[in-house]
Structure formats: structure tokens, C-alpha cells
Amino acid sequence: MYRLQPPEELVFKGPFTDYVSQKLKIENTGDSPIGFKVKTTTPKKFSVKPNMGCIEAHGSQDITICLHSFTYDPNDKTRHKFMVQVVGLTATTDTQAVEAMIKDYERNNPTKLKESKLKVAIVPSQSEVERQSMSTANANVYHSATPNQQYSAPFGGPLANLNNQQIPSLEDFRQLEADISSLRSENSQLKEENAYQRKQISELERGGGSSSGSGGASGNGSSSQVVQPESNGGTMQRMLFLIAVLFLGAIMGFYMGQTRHPSRR
Structure with a gap:
């Protein structure tokens, strides 16, 4: 009766x-006219x-079948059929009569309706x-990364170095503030001691000019030993380091907050 x-x-x-596009050809192999209709599962x-x-x-x-443009996805398991x-x-006869006849045969006399099914192959x-x-490889790398690595991907510099470090908590910030306050107090005390030592040295120098070396030594033996002021360079370095850590932690905390709540931007 027909051939595809x-x-x-x-x-x-x-x-x-x-x-x-792809071509489908329907050939009428019989001695009488035929009517046809082409259907698809994904119109x-x-x-x-x-x-x-x-x-x-x-x-x-000849029938032209066009596949619309789309993004190929190998994970799409949809089975298209015609x-x-x-x-x-x-x-x-005309197409309206053919459509009416096919619908009637589908409901009342399906044996008079001939049907052929065609599979569809999508070849990228x-x-x-x-x-x-x-x-897919980029997605796998992203999902296998730690949250800090994902969030810091667009950034470099100091923030990039925090990828493998724990983000400071609120208690850590409070402890840093307490340490900084303690260092400031210690620094102030060292300055006072330094000023006192300089004053002692100045008095000893003036006293040494008006008296003999032995008399000055016997008059105040303990004062002849000049105690050099303790250097506070190490303390200042500690304080600057803690301030830098606090500043970097604050920047990281702000960025994490913006990333988790993008609607607040």
C-alpha cells in the first residue's frame, strides 16, 4: 500500500x-490514492x-522534518518518535477530509488505519x-571544591590564601580585640618605663660630672647599674600581625555574607 x-x-x-532538517519520503505503491498524517511525540x-x-x-x-535548535545534553534521555x-x-480529497477520516478510524475502525513508527537518532x-x-569536567571540579574555594574563585591576593584556612568566628574576633587592648596597655607601660630609664640616665650623667667616680659609685651603688630599656619591636610586630588578621577576617566575613544573601546587594 505504501513505503517509507x-x-x-x-x-x-x-x-x-x-x-x-531531514527528509521523509512516502511512496504510494497501490493503485488507489491514499491519505497520510505524520505525528511526533515532541511537537x-x-x-x-x-x-x-x-x-x-x-x-x-517528500516531507521535510526540522529539528529546532537546542543545546545538546548527553544526559537527556528523551526518546523522540514519529x-x-x-x-x-x-x-x-483535501486534507480536512483526510484528517476527519483518520480521526473516525482511530475511534471506530482502527483496523482500516495503517500506522508506521519511526525512531529518532540525535548525533552531536x-x-x-x-x-x-x-x-561536565568544570562542574565536577566546582562541586568537589570546598565552600571557601568556591566562593573565593573570582578573587586573588590575601583572600585567595584563606581558602584552606578556617574563617575566624565572632569569639576569635573578640579574643583578638582583647589581645590588641592588652598589647596597647603593655606598649604604653613600656613607653613609661623607657621615659623613666632615660630620666635616670640623664640624672646619672649630671651627677657623674660633679663628683668623683668612686663617690658616685659608693653613694648610690644600685643606680650605677643602668638598665637598658626593653625593646618593644617584637610587641609592635605582634600587634600589627593581629590587626592584619582581624582586617582580613572582616573582609572575608563581609564577602561570605554577600554571597549567601545576594538579594541584599
């Missing part, structure tokens, strides 16, 4: 950045022209396969 070319499967080859993804019509005896009809329905006619281009593989 291709008989079993429609193959669509990428790239799929634009429409991809939003394919267009069929013409999708319905009549074919004279021993005639044929169905060709054919009915015998006593005379050539090499560039699409490579692009999808790269995208």
Missing part, C-alpha cells in the same frame, strides 16, 4: 545551533511540512561533544 524512506529511523546530525521540538495530505496511485510525497498514519481513499558534532565534556 527511511523505513525505521530518522537521523539528525549536529551542530544544533540552527535548524537541522515543540520538531516541525513537519506537510504533516498531512493525499498521494495519488503510484505517486510519492508515527505515519495512512488510510486508503476512493478518490483524491565533535565540537558539541568536546564542549559538553569540558562543561
Whole structure:
């Protein structure tokens, strides 16, 4: 009664950045006209022209099936299929009559309705396969990274060095503030001691000019031993380091807050 070319499967080859078309040919092998209708399981993804019509005896009809552009995803398991329905006619008629006849046969006399099913093969281009593989690899790297590494990806400098470190908590900040306050107090005390020592040295120098060395030594033996002021360079370095850590922690905390609540920007 009829024959399809291709008989079993429609193959669509990428790239799929634009429409991809495939030809389906219906041949009438009988001595009477036939009516046909082409259906698909995913009409939003394919267009069929013409999708319905009549074919004279021993005639044929070429049908163009277009696959709409889309982004190829190898994980998409959708099985696209086509169905060709054919009915015998006593005379050539219009498409509306063919559609009415097919609907009537579907409801009341399905044995008079001939149907053929076609599978669909989606074959991506090499560039699409490579692009999808790269995208999948990047996604795997991102999901396997720690939260700090994910959030700090666009940044460099000091913040990038915090990737593998624990973010300071509120208690850590409070402890740092207490340490800084203690260091300031200690620094102030050292300055006072330094001023006192300088004053003692100045008095000893003035006293040494008006008296003999032995008398000055016997008059105040303990004062002859000058205690050098303790250097506070190490203390200042500690304080500057803690201030730097506090500043970096505050920046990281602000960035984490903006990332977790993007709507506040």
C-alpha cells in the first residue's frame, strides 16, 4: 500500500545551533490514492511540512522534518518518535477530509488505519561533544571544591590564601580585640618605663660630672647599674600581625555574607 524512506529511523546530525532538517519520503505503491498524517511525540521540538495530505496511485510525497535548535545534553534521555498514519481513499480529497477520516478510524475502525513508527537518532558534532565534556569536567571540579574555594574563585591576593584556612568566628574576633587592648596597655607601660630609664640616665650623667667616680659609685651603688630599656619591636610586630588578621577576617566575613544573601546587594 505504501513505503517509507527511511523505513525505521530518522537521523539528525549536529551542530544544533540552527535548524537541522531531514527528509521523509512516502511512496504510494497501490493503485488507489491514499491519505497520510505524520505525528511526533515532541511537537515543540520538531516541525513537519506537510504533516498531512493525499498521494495519488503510484505517486510519492517528500516531507521535510526540522529539528529546532537546542543545546545538546548527553544526559537527556528523551526518546523522540514519529508515527505515519495512512488510510486508503476512493478518490483524491483535501486534507480536512483526510484528517476527519483518520480521526473516525482511530475511534471506530482502527483496523482500516495503517500506522508506521519511526525512531529518532540525535548525533552531536565533535565540537558539541568536546564542549559538553569540558562543561561536565568544570562542574565536577566546582562541586568537589570546598565552600571557601568556591566562593573565593573570582578573587586573588590575601583572600585567595584563606581558602584552606578556617574563617575566624565572632569569639576569635573578640579574643583578638582583647589581645590588641592588652598589647596597647603593655606598649604604653613600656613607653613609661623607657621615659623613666632615660630620666635616670640623664640624672646619672649630671651627677657623674660633679663628683668623683668612686663617690658616685659608693653613694648610690644600685643606680650605677643602668638598665637598658626593653625593646618593644617584637610587641609592635605582634600587634600589627593581629590587626592584619582581624582586617582580613572582616573582609572575608563581609564577602561570605554577600554571597549567601545576594538579594541584599
